[in-house]
Amino acid sequence: MPLISHRGIQMPASPIRKLAPLSDAAKAEGVRVYHLNIGQPDLPSPASALEAIRSINRTTLEYSPSDGYRFYRENLVGYYEKFGIHLSPEDIIVTTGGSEAVLYAFLACLNPGDEIIVPEPAYANYMAFAISAGATIRTIPSTMETDFALPPVEAFEQLINEHTKGILICNPNNPTGYVYTRKEMEQMRDLVKRYNLYLFSDEVYREFIYNDTPYVSACHLEGIEENVVLIDSVSKRYSECGIRIGALITRNRRLHETVMKFCQARLSPPLIGQIAANASLKENGEYMQRNFDEYKSRRDFLIDRLNRIPGVYSPMPQGAFYTLARLPVEDTDAFCAWCLSDFRHEGQTIFMAPASGFYVTPGLGKNEVRLAYVINKEDLNSALIVLEKALEAYPYTLEYECGAVHSKAYL
Amino acid sequence: MPLISHRGIQMPASPIRKLAPLSDAAKAEGVRVYHLNIGQPDLPSPASALEAIRSINRTTLEYSPSDGYRFYRENLVGYYEKFGIHLSPEDIIVTTGGSEAVLYAFLACLNPGDEIIVPEPAYANYMAFAISAGATIRTIPSTMETDFALPPVEAFEQLINEHTKGILICNPNNPTGYVYTRKEMEQMRDLVKRYNLYLFSDEVYREFIYNDTPYVSACHLEGIEENVVLIDSVSKRYSECGIRIGALITRNRRLHETVMKFCQARLSPPLIGQIAANASLKENGEYMQRNFDEYKSRRDFLIDRLNRIPGVYSPMPQGAFYTLARLPVEDTDAFCAWCLSDFRHEGQTIFMAPASGFYVTPGLGKNEVRLAYVINKEDLNSALIVLEKALEAYPYTLEYECGAVHSKAYL
Secondary structure (H helix, E strand, C coil): CCCCCHHHHHCCCCCCCCCHHHHHHHHHCCCEEEECCCCCCCCCCCHHHHHHHHCCCCCCCCCCCCCCCHHHHHHHHHHHHCCCCCCCHHHEEEECHHHHHHHHHHHHHCCCCCEEEEEECCCCHHHHHHHHCCCEEEEEECCHHHCCCCCCHHHHHHHCCCCEEEEEEECCCCCCCCCCCHHHHHHHHHHHHHHCCEEEEECCCCCCECCCCCCCCHHHCCCCCCCEEEEEECCCCCCCHHHCCEEEECCCHHHHHHHHHHHHHCCCCCHHHHHHHHHHCCCCCHHHHHHHHHHHHHHHHHHHHHHHCCCCECCCCCECCEEEEECCCCCHHHHHHHHHHCCCECCEEEECEEHHHHCCCCCCCCCEEEEECCCCHHHHHHHHHHHHHHHHHCCCCCCCCCCCCCCHHHC | CCCCCHHHHHCCCCCCCCCHHHHHHHHHCCCEEEECCCCCCCCCCCHHHHHHHHCCCCCCCCCCCCCCCHHHHHHHHHHHHCCCCCCCHHHEEEECHHHHHHHHHHHHHCCCCCEEEEEECCCCHHHHHHHHCCCEEEEEECCHHHCCCCCCHHHHHHHCCCCEEEEEEECCCCCCCCCCCHHHHHHHHHHHHHHCCEEEEECCCCCCECCCCCCCCHHHCCCCCCCEEEEEECCCCCCCHHHCCEEEECCCHHHHHHHHHHHHHCCCCCHHHHHHHHHHCCCCCHHHHHHHHHHHHHHHHHHHHHHHCCCCECCCCCECCEEEEECCCCCHHHHHHHHHHCCCECCEEEECEEHHHHCCCCCCCCCEEEEECCCCHHHHHHHHHHHHHHHHHCCCCCCCCCCCCCCHHHC
16 A cells, blocks of 8 residues: 655644544434534525525536636725725635635745744644645744733744744634734734745634724735735635635735646636625625624623633633633543533533644643634523533543632633 | 745646637637637536526535535445446545645645656646645656557656656546556556555546547556545536536545545535535436537547648547647647737637647647637637638648648658
8 A cells, every 4th residue: 555645644633623523423322512613603694695696597617717706806806995905806816715725825935844933822724734835833822811912022033043934823813812903913014024924814704803903904014015915715704614715815926926826727716606705795784793793792691601610711802703711621632522422411512622733832722622602692501501510520620719710810 | 025935936837728818818809719728618517506506595605524515425426336436435535626636635645756657748737736745747658649548568667766656647538538448557557556556547537438448447446446546526527617526536544534634624625516516416317418429529520620621630539528639830839829819810719728738748749739629519610710721821830741641640
C-alpha cells in the first residue's frame, strides 16, 4: 500500500466534528442532543435567496467565471460600501466558501516553511489550511482575563523572524467573540507595515457586533492596501452555510492575478450559490435586524446563565455567535465526551466543542469549551440545565470557591 | 509589498482561458465567436435536476456532512453498480467538483518533491493541482500516430525512481478522446502493483464512449484496490458544470480517513448541488441516450469535416467530447490568437484551445489544437467554414502535400 503524505498525517481532525460519532450513538439510543458545538446557524436563510433558487430558469447549469459572476461582484461592491470599504469588482474573487479563500490565500502567499502569526485560541481550520500549504502557524495566547483582547505588540515582535510572512486575525473572533478595537487594528497595521507582512483578516461575522465597539476592517487601514487579504463568506451572515459562497478580497494586483490562477484551475465557484448570495444582498433591513436581535438576546441569556452555574465563567463576547467558557473540570475533552457517551438528563445531553482544538500551544484551554448559540432560547435553556446537572454528576468536577465564581477576580 | 509564493509564480495560466480577453474584445466588436475551446456542455441539464432545485423546501441552507449526504452516496453506489463497480457509501467522498477531488488526492498522497507520471497531452489543471501540492508531474508523450494510445510500459519504467508515487490517467481521455483498452489498463495495474504506486484515474467521461472499446475502470482492476483513487464529477455527464459536485472514491481506508481531514477543514460540499446531482441519478434512460447520440453524431460530423480541410488531420476520438487536431501551421498559439484578434469571416470567428497547454514537454503539440464539440451541429458547421477560411487567409499556413492529408500515412 503506498504511503500517505506527511501533511496528510499532520492534518488535525476537526475539533468540532471529532466527537460526532458519540453524538450519533446517543441519538441512535433516542437521546436528545443539544448542539452547541458547531457554528451552523439555525435561523432561516433569507426568503429572497430561497425564492431566487426556486426561480432558476436556466436549461444548462453551466460554469460561471472563475472569479464569480460580475453582477454579483458589482453588488458586493455596494454591500461593502455600506461598511465604508471601498472596492471595485476587480478586487473581489468569489470563492467556494470562506474556506477556499483561506486555502488559496495561503497557497498564493506562503512558501513551505513560511510562518504566520495567529492569536490563539483560533478557528481550528486555519491550522489545517496552513498545513495544506506547508506553512507553519505560530500562535500568541490571548487570555480570558483580558476577554481575549489582542496580545501585546511585543509578543508579536518576539515571534517575527525571516520566515514570518503574515499575521492572521478573525474579527469579530471565532471562537472568543472578541471584536478588535481601532487601537488594536492600528497596532496590527503598524506591525505589518514595519515588517512587510500580509494581514489575512477573516471578517465573516461583521454583521454580528452587539456592543459599541465599532467595526474596524483591515480594509479600513490606510497604507497597507497591498498587504491586506480579506476573507469573507455569506455562510454566517445569511444562514447560508450550504451554498458555499465566500470571497477573497485584495487590492494587490499581483496577488489577485496569482490567486486567479488557482481559481482557474478549479474552474468556477458554485453557480446556484452565487444566485442565492446575490439575492441575499438585498436583505439589509428587517431580516438582518431580526437575526441580529435574536443572536444578541441569546448571547445575553447564555452568558448570564453560564455565569450562574457554580464554577463556570464566561466573559461577555462582543460579536459573532460563540463564547469560550471555563468549566470546573480539568479536561474538557474528557468531559465533553462523557456528556455524550455517559450523561443523560431526562433523556437529553449536550454537545460542546472542547477548546483544546482551538489552541496550538499544548495544555492551553484544557478547561474551556466553545459554545455556539445557534439554537433557540428554549433549547438553550434546556441545554444549560443539562450542563449544570452534568457538572453536578461528573465524578471529576473540581471544587470551587463558592460565591466567587461570578467574579472575574476568581480567574 | 510582501512576496508571492514560489508555487503561485509556478502556477500555469489556464490554456483554455488565457485567450479569453481576445475573445471578449471580438465580441465587444459584435463578432460572433464559436467556442470550441472549453468543455462546457451546451446540452440541457436533466429536467429532474432543475425540478429538484426549484422544489427546495428548506428554510435554512445548511452545511451537509463533510463527505456528502448519505442518501446521495447510497444512490451513487447504485449508479456505479451499473458499470460493474462495486462500492459501499463509505468508499465515496462527495467533493466540490472533480477539481477538489484531484487536489485533495494529491495533498493526501504526495509529498513535496514526489513525482507522478502522466501520459501527455493531459488535462492542463492536473499540473496546477500538482504544483499546489508541491509535487512534480513527469510526462510521457502519447502520439497522434497511435491515436494517443497508452505509451509503452518501458517508457513508464524509465521514469520510475524513488520519488515516483503514482500514475495519473484520464479515461476516456481529455483532450484526446482516447479510451484505454483492457490490455492497457492491465499494464497499468501491473505497473502500480510492481512499484507500489497510486493509480489516480479520472473517469468523468465514462458515459461518452462511442465505439466498441469497453469501459475498463481502474476500479475493475483486481489486486490494486488500495492503490486506486477514482476521480469523478457530474459536470460533464449531466451538463451540470455549475453545481460543482464531484467525488473521490477509494477503498483504501487509511487514505479515506486522510482525505476526510481535508474535507472536514473545508466543512462541506455544496448542498444544492448534491440535491441536483442526486435527482440526476434517475436519468439513465432517454436523457442519457439523447445526449450520447447527439455527441456521437457531432463527433462523426466534426472529424469527417476536419479531415476534409486541406492540411488538417484529426484521428477519430472514441470517447469524451474533444479531439486533438493537427493544423497546417507551425504555432497554434499564434494562429488561435490571430483568429480571435484579426480574422473575421462574415462577422464570425472561432475560439480554439492551442494544444501546447496540454503538453509539459516543450515544443510538443505546437501544431495541434483541442476542439470541444459542445455546440450544435449547425454552429459546428459554421465554425468549420470559419476555420477553413482562416487557414486560407493566415499568412503563415504551411504548404502541404495535396491529397495526402486524409491519410494517416501523411503523419
